[in-house]
Each structure stands twice: as C-alpha cells, then as structure tokens.
Amino acid sequence: MARMRPKVVLYNPSAVFYTMPLALVAVGSALDRSGIDVDVIDGRLESDPVGRVVAASEDALCLGMSVLTGSPLRDALQVARAVKTARPRLPIVWGGWHPSLFPKECLAEPVVDAAVVGQGERTFAEMVERLAQEVRLPLDSARGTLSVSRRVKPDSAPYDVPGSATRRGGVPVLHPPRALEDINHFPAHDYSLIPVERYFALKGRRQLDYISSQGCRFRCAFCADPNVYSRGWVGLEPRRIGDELESLWRRYRFDEVSFQDETFFTQASRVDAICDEFLSRRLPVRWTATMRADQGFRLEESLFAKARRAGLSRVMIGVESGSQAMLDWMKKDMKIDHVMTAAERCARHDIGVIFNFIVGFPDEPAASFAQTLALVKRLRAMRPDFETQIFYFRPYPGTQLADYARARGYQFPATLEAWADFDYVGRRGPWVSEDQWRLVERFKFYSRHAWSGRGLARWPLRAAARWRCRRDQYAFPIEKQIVEWLRPPEPVS
Ligand code: B12
Numbered sequence: 001m002a003r004m005r006p007k008v009v010l011y012n013p014s015a016v017f018y019t020m021p022l023a024l025v026a027v028g029s030a031l032d033r034s035g036i037d038v039d040v041i042d043g044r045l046e047s048d049p050v051g052r053v054v055a056a057s058e059d060a061l062c063l064g065m066s067v068l069t070g071s072p073l074r075d076a077l078q079v080a081r082a083v084k085t086a087r088p089r090l091p092i093v094w095g096g097w098h099p100s101l102f103p104k105e106c107l108a109e110p111v112v113d114a115a116v117v118g119q120g121e122r123t124f125a126e127m128v129e130r131l132a133q134e135v136r137l138p139l140d141s142a143r144g145t146l147s148v149s150r151r152v153k154p155d156s157a158p159y160d161v162p163g164s165a166t167r168r169g170g171v172p173v174l175h176p177p178r179a180l181e182d183i184n185h186f187p188a189h190d191y192s193l194i195p196v197e198r199y200f201a202l203k204g205r206r207q208l209d210y211i212s213s214q215g216c217r218f219r220c221a222f223c224a225d226p227n228v229y230s231r232g233w234v235g236l237e238p239r240r241i242g243d244e245l246e247s248l249w250r251r252y253r254f255d256e257v258s259f260q261d262e263t264f265f266t267q268a269s270r271v272d273a274i275c276d277e278f279l280s281r282r283l284p285v286r287w288t289a290t291m292r293a294d295q296g297f298r299l300e301e302s303l304f305a306k307a308r309r310a311g312l313s314r315v316m317i318g319v320e321s322g323s324q325a326m327l328d329w330m331k332k333d334m335k336i337d338h339v340m341t342a343a344e345r346c347a348r349h350d351i352g353v354i355f356n357f358i359v360g361f362p363d364e365p366a367a368s369f370a371q372t373l374a375l376v377k378r379l380r381a382m383r384p385d386f387e388t389q390i391f392y393f394r395p396y397p398g399t400q401l402a403d404y405a406r407a408r409g410y411q412f413p414a415t416l417e418a419w420a421d422f423d424y425v426g427r428r429g430p431w432v433s434e435d436q437w438r439l440v441e442r443f444k445f446y447s448r449h450a451w452s453g454r455g456l457a458r459w460p461l462r463a464a465a466r467w468r469c470r471r472d473q474y475a476f477p478i479e480k481q482i483v484e485w486l487r488p489p490e491p492v493s
C-alpha cells in the first residue's frame, strides 16, 4: 500500500489588489518539501474558498493562515470557523501581522490553535515537523531544506515552539520569542506553489512580486514594523537575488519586478550590487521598490543613474507629512529637504515616484494639514509621473501612536470581529473633522486631475483643477460632482 505523504494547507484571505501571497510562499517553501506537500489557496482566486480549503485539508497536518488587520481578518475568521466545523481535528495556525501583534487575543478565538509571532519560516517548520511526528509520519531531511530538531518532549504540545503562542489548559501562553534569522539561511521561494500566470492576468500586467529583505531599522511611531521586527533588518545576498530573478524570468517572462520590501534602499552597497546583477544578466525587466527620502538623500547621484540603467522605473516614498514638526513628532527621522532632494534626483534620472502622505494625526493642527497639501502640490507639479496618495491616520495596533491615542481616550477594538472592521482603506479617525475631511477629499480629486493626463478631452478639467489648486479654492466642487456622477467612486469594502 502506498504511504500517504503529509500535507500542509496554507490560506491567504481575501484582500484588496492581487499582490502575490509572498508570506505563504515563504513559509511553504521553508518546509521540508521532500517529505511534505504544500497546497496554497488564495481567497481572492476562489469562488468557494471554504469548500476548496475543506476539500484540500482532508488528512492535512494543519491549516496555516496569513492574517492582516482589517478586512483580511474578517475573511480569515469566517474561513477558519467554517473549516473547523467541517474538520474539527484539523489544527489551525495563524501567522502574519495581526497574530504577531495580538497572539493571545487571536487564541481567544477557539478555532485558532496556535499563533506564530514575527518571522514565520523556522517556527512554522518546527511546528509542522512536530505535527508530522505526532501522526507518525517520519520526514526525510533533504539538502536545501530546513533542518530542525526531531526531539520532541513527550509532554509538549506540537506547537509549543519558540516564536509561537498556544493554549495550555485553555489559557493562551506566549512562548519565548525567536530572534530574526538571516533570510539567506532559508530556501529560495518556490513560486510553483502559486498560479503565477493567474496573478499576472488579474493584475493586468506581467508583474512579479518579490521580497528581498525583512524588517526595518527605523522607528516611525505610526508603524508596527519596529514592534514586530524589533528594528532588525535582514536582506538577501545580491548574487542570490540575481540568480533567483533570472531563473524566475526564464520561467515566467515577466516585464516588471515589484520589490515588496519595507525599506529596499537600506544598504546603498547592496543596492549597487543588485543593480550589477540586473545589468550583468541583461534582464529585460523594469523594477519598482520602496525608498525612504533620507535614503534617497544619502544615495550617490551616480547610483540613481545606475539604478535607472538597471531598470528602476519607480520608487514609493512615505513622506507622511509636509510639516517638519509633525515628522519630528512621529519620529520619522527625515527632513522635508530630504524629500525634495530625493524627488529632484528621481526626476533627473527619469524615475517615477509615488509619494504617500498621512493626515489627521491626533491633535494635528490645521497649519500642518495645509503644509501637507502644499507639499503634495509641489511634488505633483514636478513631473506627470509623480503620484501622491493621502491616507487618513488610524492608530494601527502595536505602534507608539496607538499608545498615544489610547492615553487620549481612543477606544480600540476589543474583539477580532471589531479589528476586522479596522482598516486604513478609505476610513478616517475621530481626529478629522467633517470640514477637514471634505477639504482633503476635494483636494485629492483636484490635485489628481491638475497634473495628470495629456489628452485634449481632459484639458478643461485639468485647467479648472489647476486653477483651483493654485488658489486653494475647493468650494462648490462642481467638476468633482460631474465626474463622480459619470463614474461613481469604487465602494470601500
Ligand atoms: C503585499 C502587502 C499587502 C497586500 C497583501 C497581499 C496578500 N498576502 O494578500 C495587500 C495589498 C492586500 C495589503 C493590504 C494592506 N496592507 Co499590507 N503589506 C504588504 C507588504 C508590502 C508585503 C507583505 C509581504 O508579502 N511580505 C513578505 C513576507 C515574506 O513577509 P510577511 O508578510 O511579514 O510574512 C512573514 C511573517 O509575518 C510570517 N507570516 C505571515 N503569514 C503567515 C502565515 C503563517 C501560517 C505563518 C506560520 C507565518 C506567517 O512569516 C512570514 C515569513 O517570515 C507588507 C510590508 C512588508 N514588507 O511585509 C505590508 C503590510 C503587511 N500591510 C500593512 C497594512 C497596514 C495594509 C493595509 C491596511 C494598508 C492600506 N493602506 O490599506 C491593507 C489592509 C488589508 C486590506 N484592506 O485588504 C501593514 C501591516 C498592518 C497589519 N497590522 O496587518 C504592513 C506591515 C505595512 C506596514 N509597515 O504598515 N498589503
């Protein structure tokens, strides 16, 4: 009789956009693939996610789910509950940003058996190995896969490994943290775990998502990264990035690589060597990445030129505010001058930029709003391919500003369902008055149309929008109403 191979099912909840589920590719690739089958299921690609997970998880060792705060959490909860009803003995493990910030709270949900905190490769591999031993299916070790200890204490539950949280006697217990490990120790991400062509089709372009580093060394008070990765940063070796991207390109023939790193430009020498990899291999692809403005300020002009030659087409810069006082307050550790210098260099080297801003911080003065809108205009006017996005501040869990908001009486969600309603997308915090919100929404519309598009048909709207932006006149937004009447805005999920 043929022996059944152990299997792990991984689920990525529904979310906005079609970014590839790199977290599941990471943890799935790090399992001992010589002995374990991995089935990655993405809620965004399935008409019946629960049915698909239930069918896939027959005799599976466990179901792993990647959970972000906000609407993906809602889907994760629904799917986990329905799957547990159908398969009560299937262990369910949550990993990702929400369980990393709230491991014990996630375990208050009875269907969640374990939570993985922070980097997941090693922790999850150890859990799976223990689960496999429990069901008496010994695994073979193989070259290139993680080698983990096989000795399991007889009294320990299978998921009680460092870097996890589990329940003991019904009570959530946090196990010792696991230090951030050099990602060069882990096997290459196996993209055959996901239907890459379907993501290309859904994105409408052959754009490969790729992650070359984990963590961030900075301390921005609105961001959860310093808490989850303790200001650690680990990056893949440039040679390895070159090898992986070249072999992925031979397989998928993509046109663009989207680096999903938090701070791709952390080490100038590494960026330089990555550019060499693109150039020496003559990869015919463009690439995009995140850049802090102070990193752009420090980067040699010649490296901008080299990166452009190597295919860098666009960077995303989190500016956050046009007010230096606000930047200092949120510990962004960056100057407005850095933003302008980085922007000028990008413009000079024909590199597009998406600048992200946040408004509506607690007690943010009106003058600071005005400075942010003024900086947005300056940047938008520099080049047609300079885009700007304005988000409203929400005190994301696990951040210093969340503590600040709590101290000022902000009521945070108390249940997982309530956290599922907590989303940046389109929402604003209580610190944004109706007037401020109206002003920002109108400004977003006019600043977008004032400097974008070349067609003759758009000329009247462009001219009106520029006139308004130059004079800061946003009352009676008749053009906005007409455009929205012709093309209603997408509903916020
Ligand atoms: C791609 C991405 C998305 C994609 C998600 C793609 C997907 N999986 O479906 C989309 C576009 C949907 C998205 C949306 C949002 N995102 Co987002 N996103 C990212 C980004 C840039 C990359 C994620 C990634 O793939 N990383 C690479 C993998 C390898 O790292 P990782 O995700 O950390 O995974 C590791 C561990 O967390 C863990 N792990 C993760 N999942 C699992 C599962 C299991 C079973 C296990 C064991 C371990 C494990 O192991 C992994 C390997 O070490 C991150 C920033 C970053 N660089 O991580 C932000 C980030 C995750 N997003 C964030 C935010 C704030 C948002 C939004 C709220 C933003 C917004 N403006 O609206 C929305 C919310 C969701 C929504 N409304 O749909 C925050 C986290 C917030 C939070 N508390 O959840 C991050 C960290 C950015 C930041 N610094 O603020 N995002």
Ligand code: SF4
Residues within 6 Å of the ligand: 216, 217, 218, 219, 220, 223, 224, 225, 226, 262, 263, 292, 318
């Ligand atoms: S906002 Fe960006 S630079 Fe700041 S801590 Fe978060 S990831 Fe790092």
